[in-house]
Amino acid sequence: MYVILVYDMDKRRVVKMLKLCRQYVNWIQNSVFEGEITEVKLKELLASAKLIMDEETDSLIIFKSRQESWLEKVVIGKEKNELDNLI
Template sequence: MYVILVYDIGEKRVGKMLKLCRKYLNWIQNSVFEGEISDVKLKELTIHAEKMMKEEDSLIIFSGRSEKWMDKQIIGKEKSSVDNFL
């Protein structure tokens, strides 16, 4: 499945969340990630994320069947371009 993940997390934990999310998805912009991920890997990611989160933190995951069903428009500088190499 294709996901877009965004988080709003306390300053003390933001570095750990960034490292965790970069293991599974492509870093697009501050606190924003995207990419293809299996159900099992997504569950693994959410379990690890929940362990480090506090009550005031949030993690939002938008999911779809694949990237081809989503339109993406970038205005301004792209933080991290994602190229698909086989």
């Protein structure tokens, strides 16, 4: 499965969340990630994310697509993930 993940977190928790998400998917912009992930790994990621988040104020949204090819990506301006792609 292919996912796009976006979060909006309090500054105090954002670094933890960034580190967590980067273990599973590719960082492509400020608080936006994308990547291929299994259902099991996604569950693991979401369980860990819930431990970091304050669900009253923070927000995490995942868009799941069965295939990457069903999504076409257009980037305007600066691409932030050059390094991330190389790792």
